[in-house]
Every structure is written in structure tokens, then in C-alpha cells.
Amino acid sequence: MSLRHALLAALAQGEASGYELAKRFDVGVANFWSATPQQLYRDLERLEQDGLISARVVEQSKRPNKRVFTVTPAGQEELRAFGRRPAKPPAMRDEFLVKLQAVDPDDPAAMIAAATERLAWSRGKLAGYDKLRERMLAGRDEDEYLRAGEQIGPYLTLMAGRLYEQMNIRWATTVLETLTNRRTNRSAG
Numbered sequence: 001m002s003l004r005h006a007l008l009a010a011l012a013q014g015e016a017s018g019y020e021l022a023k024r025f026d027v028g029v030a031n032f033w034s035a036t037p038q039q040l041y042r043d044l045e046r047l048e049q050d051g052l053i054s055a056r057v058v059e060q061s062k063r064p065n066k067r068v069f070t071v072t073p074a075g076q077e078e079l080r081a082f083g084r085r086p087a088k089p090p091a092m093r094d095e096f097l098v099k100l101q102a103v104d105p106d107d108p109a110a111m112i113a114a115a116t117e118r119l120a121w122s123r124g125k126l127a128g129y130d131k132l133r134e135r136m137l138a139g140r141d142e143d144e145y146l147r148a149g150e151q152i153g154p155y156l157t158l159m160a161g162r163l164y165e166q167m168n169i170r171w172a173t174t175v176l177e178t179l180t181n182r183r184t185n186r187s188a189g
Helices: 003-011 018-027 037-049 073-084 095-101 109-137 142-148 152-188
Strands: 053-058 066-071
Touching: 003 018, 003 037, 003 053, 003 066, 003 073, 018 037, 018 066, 037 053, 037 066, 066 073, 095 109, 109 142, 109 152, 142 152
Parallel strands: none
Antiparallel strands: 053 066
16 A cells, blocks of 8 residues: 555545645544655645646635645546455564563563553553544444444544554553563562
8 A cells, every 4th residue: 555545545535735634644544554744745746646636726815825635536446446456464563562572581671661651652542542533423322323424434444543552552551560570570589
């Protein structure tokens, strides 16, 4: 997958300026695909050159004019074709796991600190996802939203992000308990 498909998917939610897309990306798409603002703008230019999106200038009175992007019919077809292709299995690349693989059982302090940090990060991400979920549901229950919600794709990816962080919280808690118990047992022994 390339950034272009993530941008097309974000634009499929509706017209947006580069700035609005960057914010939309931070809130939704960045949960599973990261990019810098420079990468976003570079790929927006390429998408426009390839005819997959179009831009129009919106004049603003007290700010510089902005360009607003929309998906063209060719872009919609590209996104549909992308959706029909089999997805590649994900590959996990996590520096923390490499460090944990080599943990020194006699001195796990650094890994305990790293696991504590991972736990806090995942709790923060989950809290952010929960706020987004409440905004998306807008008072509806999840079953109702899954049956008739207008933005089902973003909601389903949000569900994946929430489950991922819930798993990270359980796993980091286990890591902390294990390393702390082993350190306590070694000290007592």
C-alpha cells in the first residue's frame, strides 16, 4: 500500500484542504498509516498530476487562499480497484520487542521503564480513540451504527485501533508484572 491510497481513502470522506487532510490523517488514518505533512502535500501533488484528485482554489478574506481537494471518478475507480486487491499480511516491526528479546534478567530496570512508558502511551491512545468513538456514535449504540452509520470504514478502522491498544495494555501489564516479579524473586533469592 502506498500513501496515495491512504490519501484517497481519507478524501473519500469528503472534500478537504491539505491542512484539513493532515488533521483528518492525524485523527483517523495515522492510526494505521503514518506520514509527515511534507509527504502528504507531495503525494497530493502526484495524485492531482495523475488525475486521481482535483483541486480548486477557495478564496479567503483574512487568510491566504487555500486549495481544496476532491477525489475524481478515476480516483474513485483506483480506490475501488485497490479495495479489490488482496491485502498483504501485516509485518510487525517494533524496536521495543527487539530490546525485550535481549532483556538482562539481572537488570530489567530499563525494560520495566520502557514497558511502563508503552502502557501509558497505549492508555493515552485508547482514551483518544474512545473520544473519537463517542463523537462518531453521536448517542447511538454500536450495533445501530454498524447497521446504518454513514462512515462505516473509518469506524471499523477505529475498532481495530481500539482493540490493538487494548491488547497492548494487557500485554504491557503482563510484561511489567513478569519483569517486576522476576526482579523481586532474584533480590529475595
